[in-house]
Amino acid sequence: MPSRRFAPWDCAIIVPVRLVRLDETKPGHRVSRDVTDARGSLLFKSGTMLTFELIQKLKGWKITHVFIDDTPSQIIDPSQNPVARAMAIDRDLDRIFADCSAHPIMSRLRDAASTYLKGRM
Amino acid sequence: MGLAPAQIEERLKRIADEIVGLPTLPPMLAKMNQLMSDAQASAADVAKVISSDPALASKVLRVVNSAFYGLSNRVTTVTHAIVILGFNTIRNIVLGSTIFDSFKTDTNTLFDRTQFWKHSIACGAAARSLGKRLGQQHLEELFVAGLLHDIGKLIADRHLHDQFVQALTVARDRDCLLYQAEQEVFGVTHAEIGALVLGKWNLSKGMVEVVRCHHNPSVAAEGTRVATAIVHFADILARALRVGSGGDRRIPIVSQAAWSLLNLETEDLEEVVGEVGAEIDRAMFFLDFIR
Numbered sequence: 001m002p003s004r005r006f007a008p009w010d011c012a013i014i015v016p017v018r019l020v021r022l023d024e025t026k027p028g029h030r031v032s033r034d035v036t037d038a039r040g041s042l043l044f045k046s047g048t049m050l051t052f053e054l055i056q057k058l059k060g061w062k063i064t065h066v067f068i069d070d071t072p073s074q075i076i077d078p079s080q081n082p083v084a085r086a087m088a089i090d091r092d093l094d095r096i097f098a099d100c101s102a103h104p105i106m107s108r109l110r111d112a113a114s115t116y117l118k119g120r121m
Numbered sequence: 122m123g124l125a126p127a128q129i130e131e132r133l134k135r136i137a138d139e140i141v142g143l144p145t146l147p148p149m150l151a152k153m154n155q156l157m158s159d160a161q162a163s164a165a166d167v168a169k170v171i172s173s174d175p176a177l178a179s180k181v182l183r184v185v186n187s188a189f190y191g192l193s194n195r196v197t198t199v200t201h202a203i204v205i206l207g208f209n210t211i212r213n214i215v216l217g218s219t220i221f222d223s224f225k226t227d228t229n230t231l232f233d234r235t236q237f238w239k240h241s242i243a244c245g246a247a248a249r250s251l252g253k254r255l256g257q258q259h260l261e262e263l264f265v266a267g268l269l270h271d272i273g274k275l276i277a278d279r280h281l282h283d284q285f286v287q288a289l290t291v292a293r294d295r296d297c298l299l300y301q302a303e304q305e306v307f308g309v310t311h312a313e314i315g316a317l318v319l320g321k322w323n324l325s326k327g328m329v330e331v332v333r334c335h336h337n338p339s340v341a342a343e344g345t346r347v348a349t350a351i352v353h354f355a356d357i358l359a360r361a362l363r364v365g366s367g368g369d370r371r372i373p374i375v376s377q378a379a380w381s382l383l384n385l386e387t388e389d390l391e392e393v394v395g396e397v398g399a400e401i402d403r404a405m406f407f408l409d410f411i412r
Contacts, residue, residue, distance in 0.1 A: 042294065060233070096360060096372050098296075105375055105387055112390040113361040116398055 019067050022059060027052050028084065033067040051088065082121060089117045132308040133317055136281065147219040149174060153212050154323060167208060168200040177218060180410060184214045189403045213261040216324075217245075217268050221410040224275045231289045232278055232368055238408060239365025241268050246404035247355035247397045254396065255351070255384060263348060264404075266331045267355050271367050273315030273332070274299070281307060292369040299369040300336050312336050339378035350379035358397050 017032045027050055035044040035058070043061060044054070050068075058066070093110050100106035152170050156162045172178045178199050185202040186195055196202045203211050221238070245267030252263040277285040284307045291302035300310040316333035326342075331349045334341040335356060341349035353376060359365070360372045385393065 041290070057233075092363060093361075096363070096370060098371070100372065100374055103374055105380060105390075106372070108387040108390050109357070109361050109375075109394070112394040113363075115391060116394045117362065120398075 017067050017069065019065055021065055022055065022063055025050055025055055025066060025068060027055065029068045031066050032069045035063060035066055037061060037063070049088070049091075085121055086118050089121075090114055093117075129309055129313060133313055136307070136309060136314065137317060147223055149177065150216055150219050150322070153215055157208055157212055164200050164203040164208075167203055167211065168198070171199050171211070171215065177215065180218050181211060181214055183409070184218075184407075187403070187406050189406065209259075210261045213265045216265055217407065218410055220269065220272070221407075224279075231286055231293075232274070233366065235408070236366040237271070237274065237368070239405070240359055240367045241271055241365070242404050242407045243359035243362065243364035243401045244268070244270055244352065244355045246400040247358040248352050249404075250397045250400035251351045251355055251358075251383065251393070254393070255347070257347070257351070259348075262325070262328065263351055263355075266328050266348060266352050268407075269315065269319065269328070270332055270335045270352050270356060271311055271315065272318065273311030273313065274368060276314050276318050277303070277307075277311055289368055296370060298371050298373055299367060302369075310336065336373065338376050338382075346378075347382050350376075350382040353379045354383055355397075358394065359401070362394070362398055362401065364401055 020029075029050045031044060031048050031050065032046055034042055034046050035048075036042055043058070043063070048054070050066075093114055097106060097110040100110065149170070153167070156167050156170060171181055181199055181202055182196060184190070185206060186192065190206065192205065196205060199211075224234075245264040248263040248267035249260050252260045257263060274285070277288075285303075288299060288302040288306040291297070291306060292299045295302070300312065303310045312333055312335055316329045319332055320329045327345045327348060330342050330345040331352050334345075334349045335352050338346065338349040338353040356367075357372055357375055360367075
């Protein structure tokens, strides 16, 4: 019987996932499971990239472990990489200004803030 | 949907009753207010009151000699500080410092105090910077109004703790503005609660109105509209520059009524952001007060 050729959908992309202690996490790690508190309330969604502030918050919430993506490309510390830092600024501003994209003053303010913050890097 | 003014009044009255022992005006501030309203009081009289609290006197000198005021010569006595910067500026420094002291001990893991004060200082600095640009005279009042614009959050956290935590949780889970969550959870906002307390502390009517209307500047009383518009936009600028956090992660859309009073064009925003950012950097030494 002739063997069938592989199609792209035959392949599963396996993203290595690792459970780590919170004090082992670094800014730039991406959480690969939803992070919830002891009562199950959602704190962060899966896919959130950790920042220094988020890690401090998790410590405040007494979270001890999180699942992170272990793909090498994900483990970029934005504080060490200017491109990643610039991307993190824009991502953060996009989140803060999420409701304002159609507003001319707010869009201009978002861009001005982006330019200013990147200029300080 | 928001409540009608009469309902808000009613709800606030109930909240004021619920707050057992609404925070009282710090005694130092009461003494300062009394002296300021006395036309006969001299710089030496005010200096005597401030110097009776050595920690406060040293804070005043630290503030006066900071880059925030940019004085060329070092000021070494409180009397000299008053002569150079004026009664009002010194009173506002005392006001900021005593309020920092009154609230620095509260803890709430969901509500980070350092981030809160960073946001408040940034808003004060942004208001001062916008005031300079608009040629306003009372820059210190604008700074203090910005510094205190969210003071109602601290009152709510201390006196309506469970409801405030619930509002923080709603704001976080729905990713909405905290004042919207507060309206839903306890019917009024930190702006109204803050105005209630500042009114009780006999702060100026203008300051109380600015705090009350900073999320809704179009309803501010005549005579306080420009200052309210300034603090409203200063809050937005502090969020845009990601300095600290007031308990939510969103930014309010600038009120059209406020924008038209600010006399700005969208093309000015890059310059405004640069000026405000520099002023925020200079003002951040105020954080030392809470440590």
